[in-house]
Amino acid sequence: MRRTPLYDAHVRLGAKIVDFGGWAMPVSYPAGILEEHRATRSAVGVFDVCHMGEVHFVGAGAAATVQRLVTNDVGRLENGRAFYTVACLPSGGIVDDLIVYRLQPDHYIAVVNASNIDKDVDWFQEHRGDACDIQDRSPTTGLIAFQGPRAQETLQPMISFPLERLRTFSIATDVAIDGKPVWIARTGYTGEDGFEIFCDAKDAPALWDRLVDAASKVEGKPVGLGARDTLRLEGRLPLYGNDLSDETTPLEAGLGWVVKLDGDDFIGRDALRAQAAAGITRKLTGFVMTERGIARHGYAIYDADGAPAGTVTSGGPAPTLNQNIGLGYVPTRLSVTGTKLSIDCRGKRVGAEVVSGPFYKRGRK
Amino acid sequence: MSAQYPDDLFYTKDHEWARIEDRDGTKVATIGVTRFAVEQLGDVTQVDLPKEGESVKQAEVFGSVESVKAVSDLFAPITGKVVKVNSPLADSPEYVNEDPYDEGWMIQVAVSNAKELDALLDAEAYQAFLREQAE
Numbered sequence: 341m342r343r344t345p346l347y348d349a350h351v352r353l354g355a356k357i358v359d360f361g362g363w364a365m366p367v368s369y370p371a372g373i374l375e376e377h378r379a380t381r382s383a384v385g386v387f388d389v390c391h392m393g394e395v396h397f398v399g400a401g402a403a404a405t406v407q408r409l410v411t412n413d414v415g416r417l418e419n420g421r422a423f424y425t426v427a428c429l430p431s432g433g434i435v436d437d438l439i440v441y442r443l444q445p446d447h448y449i450a451v452v453n454a455s456n457i458d459k460d461v462d463w464f465q466e467h468r469g470d471a472c473d474i475q476d477r478s479p480t481t482g483l484i485a486f487q488g489p490r491a492q493e494t495l496q497p498m499i500s501f502p503l504e505r506l507r508t509f510s511i512a513t514d515v516a517i518d519g520k521p522v523w524i525a526r527t528g529y530t531g532e533d534g535f536e537i538f539c540d541a542k543d544a545p546a547l548w549d550r551l552v553d554a555a556s557k558v559e560g561k562p563v564g565l566g567a568r569d570t571l572r573l574e575g576r577l578p579l580y581g582n583d584l585s586d587e588t589t590p591l592e593a594g595l596g597w598v599v600k601l602d603g604d605d606f607i608g609r610d611a612l613r614a615q616a617a618a619g620i621t622r623k624l625t626g627f628v629m630t631e632r633g634i635a636r637h638g639y640a641i642y643d644a645d646g647a648p649a650g651t652v653t654s655g656g657p658a659p660t661l662n663q664n665i666g667l668g669y670v671p672t673r674l675s676v677t678g679t680k681l682s683i684d685c686r687g688k689r690v691g692a693e694v695v696s697g698p699f700y701k702r703g704r705k
Numbered sequence: 706m707s708a709q710y711p712d713d714l715f716y717t718k719d720h721e722w723a724r725i726e727d728r729d730g731t732k733v734a735t736i737g738v739t740r741f742a743v744e745q746l747g748d749v750t751q752v753d754l755p756k757e758g759e760s761v762k763q764a765e766v767f768g769s770v771e772s773v774k775a776v777s778d779l780f781a782p783i784t785g786k787v788v789k790v791n792s793p794l795a796d797s798p799e800y801v802n803e804d805p806y807d808e809g810w811m812i813q814v815a816v817s818n819a820k821e822l823d824a825l826l827d828a829e830a831y832q833a834f835l836r837e838q839a840e
């Protein structure tokens with residue numbers, strides 16, 4: 341298994357290590373998934389996301405190449421700004437979901453899922469335009485997420501850059517922590533305010549210790565992949581491999597807001613235009629369990645008449661809500677809020693009901 | 706906090722325990738999951754158990770336990786009729802994590818055949834089994 345630069349730190353903290361797509365990653369620390377989840381909602385959580393991929397697009401043709409690869413409108417990005425988007429196949433199926441940052445007019449970064457790095461880099465290279473160098477800097481880049489309502493106040497004393505000036509989906513590149521250069525982005529995958537901090541891989545262990553120490557002073561905690569999953573599911577943030585795949589389109593996944601069909605051309609646009617014109621026939625739909633049971637990835641979904649309706653793509657407990665929740669693709673007519681469904685939980689049909697929007701939404705300050 | 710693996714319990718290789726008591730000539734087994742099981746499961750969020758009066762059979766599934774991440778079957782250490790269910794677990798599944806040998810017990814069973822106890826491990830043998838598995 342591959343290890344991030346923080347592997348030894350996880351072992352020292354007593355983490356339970358699991359194989360996550362070939363990476364030895366902490367699923368939880370001794371506090372446990374529920375406490376880590378709550379710490380992130382109430383204070384701050386520190387996450388090792390060094391396994392994620394950082395792919396740089398450099399050169400005069402960088403913007404054109406990125407635009408060809410992603411569905412969102414690259415032209416609207418200014419320096420230091422970012423957006424969430426997907427890269428599609430010509431069929432409209434999703435290659436990966438990613439965040440694209442523009443550092444300079446000739447320098448963009450895509451942060452991609454760990455399990456997709458090799459596939460993505462091959463895909464990007466294959467569709468590279470003129471005057472664009474594509475560099476996979478994942479192995480030398482450290483990435484630590486620092487997420488929660490107390491993230492800003494906890495991080496601020498370490499840096500001179502005023503974080504209140506860093507807007508959501510922005511990145512500051514001229515920052516240092518303990519004399520080491522870092523980039524700080526106001527992005528994340530928890531449904532909370534927070535930051536993702538890029539550093540040199542060799543600086544990651546010291547930065548991790550510093551962040552975990554600062555977090556612990558405000559009752560924050562290191563957080564493993566277990567709570568990362570419950571947090572993102574409550575925020576209704578899709579997970580590639582579960583909720584997104586090369587056989588689902590962004591329109592079906594409810595990601596139409598990152599697809600600019602009238603903007604510049606990108607791979608998959610024709611297929612997505614056709615799908616938009618014809619109307620989607622199935623939709624990624626959120627549900628809450630109305631009876632006792634926990635839906636899991638792969639469980640079958642039925643409509644109110646007991647006819648097969650789809651499959652659960654993500655499911656589990658929502659610790660903040662004290663409910664069990666899930667996502668799955670169902671025919672569009674069944675995706676209407678309030679529709680009754682049932683889930684086959686290991687041979688038992690358990691009632692569920694369609695809900696719209698994020699399951700959990702943080703309060704505005 | 707109770708001992709990791711109390712000496713007075715019988716254990717299965719599926720990580721359940723049974724505490725045997727004599728009640729008016731009938732052997733009653735109180736059944737739960739071990740500290741090891743709890744550490745593997747992580748936070749338990751739901752426990753599904755049989756009802757009073759139902760029968761369970763040694764080495765067969767009698768219920769399931771859902772943690773945040775996954776669902777796991779529970780295997781009966783012994784055959785018999787369920788005489789009592791720890792109903793507070795329905796609302797407080799965290800007892801399984803907090804106190805697996807006491808508050809976190811799951812069912813009590815009137816033992817049909819005491820000879821089946823021979824198939825179970827004592828605390829020492831169970832810990833030896835855990836060490837073996839870890840290698």
